Amino acid sequence: MSDAALVLRQVRFEQRTFWRNPASAFFAFAFPVMFLLIFGSLNRGARIESMGNIPYNAYYVPALITFGVIGACMTNISMSVTIRRDSGVLKRLRGTPLPPWVFMAGLIGSSAVVSAILSGLLTAAGMLIYGIAAPRHPAMLLLVLVVGGMSFCALGLALSSLIPNAEAAPAVTNAVVLPLLFISGTFYPLDPSSVLSRIADWFPMRHFALALLAAFDPQGNQPGLPAAHLWVLLVWGLVGVTIAVRRFQWEPWRS
Amino acid sequence: MPAIAVEGLRKSYGGVEAVRGLSFEVAEGEVFGLLGPNGAGKTTVVEILEGYRRRDAGRVSVLGVDPAAGGRGLRARVGIMLQECAMPRALSVRELLELYAGYYPRPRPAGEVLELVGLTEKVGARIRTLSGGQQRRLDLALALIGDPELIFLDEPTTGFDPSARRDAWEIVRSIRTLGRTVLLTTHYMDEAQSLADRICVIAGGEVVAEGTPETLGGRQTAAARIRFVLPGGLDLAALPMPARADNGRVVVETATPTRTLHELTAWAVARELELPGLEVLRPSLEDVYLELTRTPA
Ligand SMILES: Nc1ncnc2c1ncn2[C@@H]1O[C@H](COP(=O)(O)OP(=O)(O)OP(=O)(O)O)[C@@H](O)[C@H]1O
Numbered sequence: 416m417s418d419a420a421l422v423l424r425q426v427r428f429e430q431r432t433f434w435r436n437p438a439s440a441f442f443a444f445a446f447p448v449m450f451l452l453i454f455g456s457l458n459r460g461a462r463i464e465s466m467g468n469i470p471y472n473a474y475y476v477p478a479l480i481t482f483g484v485i486g487a488c489m490t491n492i493s494m495s496v497t498i499r500r501d502s503g504v505l506k507r508l509r510g511t512p513l514p515p516w517v518f519m520a521g522l523i524g525s526s527a528v529v530s531a532i533l534s535g536l537l538t539a540a541g542m543l544i545y546g547i548a549a550p551r552h553p554a555m556l557l558l559v560l561v562v563g564g565m566s567f568c569a570l571g572l573a574l575s576s577l578i579p580n581a582e583a584a585p586a587v588t589n590a591v592v593l594p595l596l597f598i599s600g601t602f603y604p605l606d607p608s609s610v611l612s613r614i615a616d617w618f619p620m621r622h623f624a625l626a627l628l629a630a631f632d633p634q635g636n637q638p639g640l641p642a643a644h645l646w647v648l649l650v651w652g653l654v655g656v657t658i659a660v661r662r663f664q665w666e667p668w669r670s
Numbered sequence: 671m672p673a674i675a676v677e678g679l680r681k682s683y684g685g686v687e688a689v690r691g692l693s694f695e696v697a698e699g700e701v702f703g704l705l706g707p708n709g710a711g712k713t714t715v716v717e718i719l720e721g722y723r724r725r726d727a728g729r730v731s732v733l734g735v736d737p738a739a740g741g742r743g744l745r746a747r748v749g750i751m752l753q754e755c756a757m758p759r760a761l762s763v764r765e766l767l768e769l770y771a772g773y774y775p776r777p778r779p780a781g782e783v784l785e786l787v788g789l790t791e792k793v794g795a796r797i798r799t800l801s802g803g804q805q806r807r808l809d810l811a812l813a814l815i816g817d818p819e820l821i822f823l824d825e826p827t828t829g830f831d832p833s834a835r836r837d838a839w840e841i842v843r844s845i846r847t848l849g850r851t852v853l854l855t856t857h858y859m860d861e862a863q864s865l866a867d868r869i870c871v872i873a874g875g876e877v878v879a880e881g882t883p884e885t886l887g888g889r890q891t892a893a894a895r896i897r898f899v900l901p902g903g904l905d906l907a908a909l910p911m912p913a914r915a916d917n918g919r920v921v922v923e924t925a926t927p928t929r930t931l932h933e934l935t936a937w938a939v940a941r942e943l944e945l946p947g948l949e950v951l952r953p954s955l956e957d958v959y960l961e962l963t964r965t966p967a
C-alpha cells in the first residue's frame with residue numbers, strides 16, 4: 416500500500432475514533448453548534464458598537480469557528496494522544512512499520528475534516544438563521560483556516576507531550592485552552608483596548624479569531640491579507656512543532 | 671545466521687542494573703523460552719530486541735539488524751505482543767485487524783488470523799466488549815497479521831483459561847511449522863516444557879541456565895527418585911538399598927535408576943511381592959526452575 420493510501424486509512428480510522436467517542440464528538444462538535452443556536456438567538460438583532468456597529472452574529476460566527484477549530488485540533492489532539500500514550504496504544508502502534516509521520520498526518524487530516532465540517536456548518540447556520548453575510552474573501556478564509564488549523568494541531572501535539580498521564584489530560588488541556596479562548600473574545604466580544612485583550616495578544620487564539628473575522632469582513636474594509644495575525648499563528652505553530660519534535664513520546668511516562 | 675544474537679547485553683535504570691551482561695542466541699525456526707522470576711529482566715531484554723529501549727552496552731542483532739537502528743524495514747518483519755495489552759477500544763475486531771494489515775507489505779488475510787486465534791464469532795464486536803482473554807487473543811492476532819518472520823510474545827497466555835492456553839500453544843506450534851522464529855516469555859513451566867525448543871532461565875539480569883526443557887539444569891542426569899508403597903509387614907531395613915519414608919511411601923534416590931530399579935524389582939519378584947504405586951520420577955522442570963532461581967536466604 417502506498418503511503419498516501421495509508422494516510423487516507425489513518426484519517427478514516429481517526430474519524431471513526433472521533434465520532435464514536437461521545438466526549439470528543441460532543442465537546443468538539445456539538446458545543447460550538449449549540450452555542451451558536453443559544454447565544455446567537457439571544458443576541459439576535461444586537462450590534463457591537465466597539466467594532467463599527469456590526470451585527471453581533473457577524474462577529475460571533477467567526478468567533479465560534481475559532482472555538483470549533485481549536486477544539487477539533489488542539490484540544491482533541493492533546494487529549495486523545497495523551498490518553499492513547501498513557502494506555503499503551505501508541506506503544507503498540509510503534510511496534511508496527513507504520514511511519515510516525517503517517518500517524519501524525521492521520522491525526523491532522525482527521526482534525527481538518529472536523530474543522531471543515533464545523534466551519535461550513537457554522538457559516539451556513541449563521542447565514543440561514545441569523546442572516547449574516549457570506550464570507551467576503553473565501554480564499555483568504557481557506558488560507559487562515561489552513562494556517563490556523565495546522566498551528567493548533569502542532570500545539571495540540573506539543574501540549575500532549577507536556578501532560579504526564581491520561582487522568583491529567585482533560586484538566587490540563589482545558590486549563591490551558593479555555594481561559595485563552597475566553598480572553599481572546601471567543602465567547603463574548605472583548606474591548607480590544609482592555610487588559611485581557613492585551614494579554615491575549617501574545618497568544619495565537621486571538622489572532623486566529625481576528626484573522627477569521629478579517630476573512631468574513633462584515634464591514635467590507637479589510638485591505639488585504641491579515642498578515643500580522645498569520646505571522647503570529649505561524650510562529651506559534653513553529654513553537655508547537657519544535658516542542659512536539661523534541662518531546663513526543665510513544666510510551667507511558669513511568670514517573 | 672541466528673535470528674537473534676545477544677552478547678554482553680547490559681541495561682540499568684537509574685542506578686539499578688536490570689540486565690548484567692546477558693548473552694544468548696536464538697536459531698532461525700526455533701521457539702525460544704525466556705524464563706525467570708518477576709523482575710528478572712525478561713521484558714527489558716525483549717523490549718531492547720523489539721527496539722523500544724536502548725541498551726547501555728553489548729551487541730544485539732535481530733534478523734541481522736541492530737534493533738536500535740532497525741526502522742520500518744525491520745518492524746515489517748517482526749510481530750510483537752507486549753506484556754501489556756492496549757488497543758483502540760472504539761473499533762471493532764475486524765476494523766482493527768484490517769487497519770493493522772494495511773501497515774504491512776504482505777499481510778495474512780484477517781479472516782485466517784482470526785480463525786487461528788479463535789475469534790471468528792467476535793469479528794464484528796467492538797473491542798471494548800471483549801473479555802480480557804479475548805482481547806489478549808486479538809493482541810496475538812495483531813502480532814501475526816503481518817506474517818512476520820520473528821514473533822515476540824511477552825507472557826502471551828497470562829489471563830487465558832486452560833483451554834485457551836492449549837489453543838495458544840497450538841498457534842505457536844503452527845507458527846513454528848511455518849519455519850518462523852518465536853521468542854516467548856512465560857511463568858508457566860508446562861508452557862515452556864511443551865512449546866520451547868530451548869529455554870534460557872535468567873534471574874537478577876543474568877543467565878543462570880540454558881538448555882532444552884529435558885536437559886535444563888542437568889535435569890536429565892540429576893538424581894531420580896523411585897517411589898512406591900511398602901507392602902504390609904515389611905520394614906524399610908528389609909529393602910536391598912537405602913531408602914526413606916515420605917508421606918506413607920518409600921522413596922529411593924538414585925543416580926542410576928535403571929540399575930536400582932532392576933535390583934529393586936528383582937528383589938520384589940524373588941519374594942513374590944507387588945510394589946503398589948511404583949514410579950520413577952525425574953525432577954520436573956518446575957523443580958529445576960525453582961532450584962535455579964532460588965534466592966539465597
Ligand atoms: N522503565 C523502567 N524504569 C525503571 N526500572 C525499570 C523499568 N523497567 C523495568 N525496571 C526494573 O528492571 C527490572 C526488570 O524488569 P522487567 O520488567 O524486565 O522484569 P520481567 O522479568 O519482565 O518481570 P515480570 O515477570 O514481572 O514481567 C525490575 O527490577 C524493574 O523494576
Ligand SMILES: [Mg+2]
Pocket residue numbers: 712713714753824
Ligand atoms: Mg515482564
